[in-house]
Each structure stands twice: as C-alpha cells, then as structure tokens.
Amino acid sequence: MPRARHPFPLRWNDNDQYGHANNTVYYEAMDTAVNAWMIARGGLDPAGDVIGLCVASSCEFRASASYPEELAVAIGVEKVGRTSLTWDLHILRAGATEGADGADGADGADDAAGPIAVGRFTHVFVDAATRRPVPVPDLLRTAVAALTD
Secondary structure, X not given: OOOEEEEEEOOHHHEOOOOOEOHXXXXXXXXXXXXXXXXXXXXXOOOOOEEEEEEEEEEEEOOOOOOOOEEEEEEEEEEEOOOEEEEEXXXXXXXXXXXXXXXXXXXXXXOOOOXXXXXXXXXXXXXXXXXXXXXXXXXXXXXHHHHOO
C-alpha cells in the first residue's frame, strides 16, 4: 500500500512515569499526521464548509518509544466511502521500513523494521454548520487515490 510519511519527533513531556511515550501520544501523532495531510494534500480547510469528524479510532501498541526518539506516521487509506475515510496508520521509528512487521511485542525487541503501533481513524465528512454527513470532497477524494492500492 502506498503511504505518505509525516515526521513526529517525541517531546520531553511525551514520556510518562514508566519512561516511555504514553499511549495517548500515539493517537496525537496519528491525528496530527492525518489532519496535516488532508490540509496540505487534500485541500481540506478546517474553517471551511466541510469538515472531517473522527467517529472511531483504535491503536495496537507493538513496542515502546521514548524521548528523544524521532518517529514518523505512515499514512495509508483502508477504505473510501461516500461520506467517510478510514485511515490505516503505522507509527515507525525514523528511518524504519514499512515492509516487515518486525515488532515482537510490548518489550520493544526486534522492532526496527516495522511499525511500533498500528492505528485506524475513521473520519466522516459533514457540513460545518449542520453537522450532517456530506460526500468526501472531490479534491480530497482525488488526493486519497494516491494512497490506495
């Protein structure tokens, strides 16, 4: 699956008391990456007439990371619907490849070649005023085509 990449360097305050990035940081990375991509590549205007609302999200944590590591979010698309997009998101260590699974589990062993977390976000596109679903904007739909098989 073709993917776009968005850098996500960890920050000092991302570490929790266990010395690794808290699970909420992974969601923050995915949300930031997807929205930055939609704005830059898909022409989405957060103050426009159509906005994307996250209606579902999930994340499978495979290995830990901690500051000062640099991560990246690999952005792919799982499903394109009439009014929604489901994103397939991989969090990788900077420079890691996406081809291999690589992660052996939460202990972080042998995960250099694959995602340390795998997430899904589903956005439904709505009229900003009424919050009623509308079709995925044409410009965004065209941009998303580059991220599908």
